[in-house]
Amino acid sequence: MIRQPAVRGVGALVLGTWLLAVPTRASAQPEELLPDDGPPRAQPADPYGDELADPYNDEAADAATPPTEAASAPGADTAGGEAFVSLDDAVARAIYERAVVLHAAEDYDNARMLLEEALARSPNGPVADDARALHTDCTQRLSAATEPAAAAELEAPVDPYEDIREVQDSLDPFDIQETRDSIDPFTDDVELARDRLRGRRTFILYGGALGFTLGLAAGNLDDPDTSPLVPALLGAGAGVGGSYLLADQMDLTAGQASTMAWSGAWSGMAGGILVDLAGIDTSSSTGVARGVALGGALGTVAGWFAGKRLSPTEGDVSMVNSLGLYGTSLGLLVGVSIDPVESEAYSINALVGAAVGLGAGLYLAPRLEVSRRRMLWVDLGATVGASVPWLLVYPAVIDSSSRGDEQAVGTMSALGLLGGAYLAWYWTRNMDAPDDAEVAGLSPVPGLVQRSPDGRWGLGVPVPRSPENPSLAPPTGAWGVAVDVLAGAF
Incomplete structure (x- = not known):
């Protein structure tokens, strides 16, 4: 019979030996305890699946070069002999491959x-450098595509004055201050507004003359x-009022x-x-x-049609x-030269001369670019040339017993008119070319006759100024005006 304490000792020995053997067995064979049917850690699941197909060009997707294996990429970690890639690197690689296709x-x-x-x-990550290089290439290509469009916009900007609003309908053409205040330089085409204002004034003034x-x-x-003055004044008032009301609609x-006004004037003279x-x-x-009034009315209508058609x-x-x-003046001067018996010959000469002059003007106007300012100088030259013989020669040769003095001076006046107009036309040949005048360097001093530093002469516009120079002498208290006749560099 075995005793109970001995049995207990043997059981404790067996149990202790088994507990020591368990961890030794588990640590000796770690690979047997790992599952062998799961995916390797170096090949994470693709978050984009099979959605890398090119929606634009399948051939381009096939031509795209896939990146190198993750095991050979720099920065990959090795554990147990296999490559390890983080989830962010894998996602970045997939996005990069998609960008290559696009x-x-x-x-x-x-x-x-x-x-x-x-x-x-x-x-x-492994594809960071390639992604930066491809990003730079995309940026350069986008910039090259947008530069021609930007250049085209600079070459053909939107015209801010395409839709020009008209000057205020209630504008008073005789109120200069209201005229200036009504022009907005930021929203109106200033030159067009001023042109319309001049046309408005001309139309109203001529309406008054025609009514008179x-x-x-x-x-x-x-x-x-x-x-006859009473009906004439009433007609003038009616003409001004009617023209004022029609100015906005016209x-x-x-x-x-001006075409309407002068067409009416010439037609009235002819009538x-x-x-x-x-x-x-x-x-x-x-x-x-009545012939003048009828001709003026018909000429006004004809001038309106011509102005609207020819502008x-x-x-x-x-x-x-x-x-x-x-032409009219030459016709009258020729009449003085021939001294006709009938006074109606002057009317015929004036009518023929006006017809010839107007015909020449209608022929030359579309072929010559002439400003109104230059024509005023030519008119001044013609007037001076026609007046000099009567002012200087006629008083010395006047003879009350003969008509020969008037005939001689009339011939000289006709020649002086042509000569004065030609000289004024020649001297003002550069007046309508302000760019040439600036290049020539004409004197900035506002004088009637100007001389540039290179010796060129030209006509300027004399501007009234104060004759006193505060830098040379104190003001005297008197008021005066001076005009420079000659200015320039010599």
Whole structure:
């Protein structure tokens, strides 16, 4: 019979030996306890699956070069002989591969966005350097595509004055301050607004003149008991008021309004002359006035049609009118030279001369670019040339017993008119070329005659100024005006 304490000792020995053997067995064979059917740690699951197909170009997707194996990429860790890649690096690689496909399909904008996402995921990963290089290439290609469009926008900017609003309808054309205040240099085309204002004024003034003529024709100039001034003034008032109301609807430029005015004036002159010639020795003042009024009305309508159709400039109208005046004056001076027996010969000469001058003006106006300012200088030269013989020569040769003095001076005056107009035209040949004048360096001093430092002469606009120079002497308290006649560098 075995004793109980001995049995207990043997059991404790067996149990202790088994407990010591368990950890020794588990640590001796670690590989047997690992599962062998799971994916390796170096090959994480692709978060994008099979969605890397190119939606733009399948050939471009096939041509894309896949990156190198993760095991050979720099920065990969090795554990147990196999490569280990982090999840961010794997996602960055997948995004980079997608960006390569889009780059091959020339979708640089989306490719650049994906490359930025890849770099944000893994700024120092295996594909970081390639992603930066491809990002730089996408940026350069996008910049090259946008530069021509930007250059085209600079070459053809949007015209801010394409839709020009008209000057205020309630504008008073005779109020200079209101005219200036009404022009907004930021929203209006200033030159166009000023041109319309000049046309408005011309139209209203001519309306008053035409109304005065119509009122004069409505009266009886041959009746000494009636005054023709009352109907003439009433007609002038009606003409100004009607023109003022029609000015907004007419919307005339300065050239169009001048065409209407001068067409009415020349037609009125022709109507009066024709009435006078039709009733030689029997024509009356009332009949001539009515011929002028009828011709002026018809000429105004014709001038409106011509102005709307041709849209002449103020320079064109000035040239036509100037040549018409030259022709009329030459016709009258020729009449003085031949001393006709009948006084109606002067009317015929004036009518023929006006027709020739106006015809020449209509022919030359569209072929010559002339400003109104230059034509005013030419008119001044013609006037001076025609006046000098009567002012200087005629007082010395006047003879009350003969008509030969008037005939001689008339011939000289006609030649002086042509010579003065030609010289003024020649001297003002550079007036309409301000760029050339600036290049020539004309004197900035506002004088009538200017001389540039290189010796060129030209005509300027004399500007009134104060004759005192505060830097040389104190003011005297008197007020005066001076105009520089000659200015320049010598």
